[in-house]
Amino acid sequence: MEIKLNSKIIYEKEFKKAIKGYSVDEVDQFLDQVLEDYDVFEQVVEQLKAENKRLKEELENANRKPQAAPSSGNTNFDILKRLSKLEKEVFGSRLYE
Numbered sequence: 337m338e339i340k341l342n343s344k345i346i347y348e349k350e351f352k353k354a355i356k357g358y359s360v361d362e363v364d365q366f367l368d369q370v371l372e373d374y375d376v377f378e379q380v381v382e383q384l385k386a387e388n389k390r391l392k393e394e395l396e397n398a399n400r401k402p403q404a405a406p407s408s409g410n411t412n413f414d415i416l417k418r419l420s421k422l423e424k425e426v427f428g429s430r431l432y433e
Contacts, residue, residue, distance in 0.1 A: 337380075341373045 349366060351358040 337376045339373055339376055340369055346370065 351362050351366070354360070
């Protein structure tokens with residue numbers, strides 16, 4: 337799915353003149369490209385709408401769930417325990433002298 341046209345290309349497109357006007361085949365080929373691009377645009381828009389809806393639902397669900405605040409008391413205690421173990425490993429018996 338690759339977009340082949342943009343507004344500038346469409347605006348600047350010139351068709352060759354035939355005896356009774358424009359070349360029907362050339363106009364038809366160009367319009368086929370325009371239609372293909374519009375199909376691609378529609379698919380992209382639908383995909384983006386679906387993704388947007390999904391992301392909004394995820395955000396809504398995330399906001400509904402209560403966020404548990406980390407307990408600073410437990411966290412500090414864990415840090416102190418780890419620090420104590422580290423001191424014992426590094427300083428060994430010299431710690432208690």
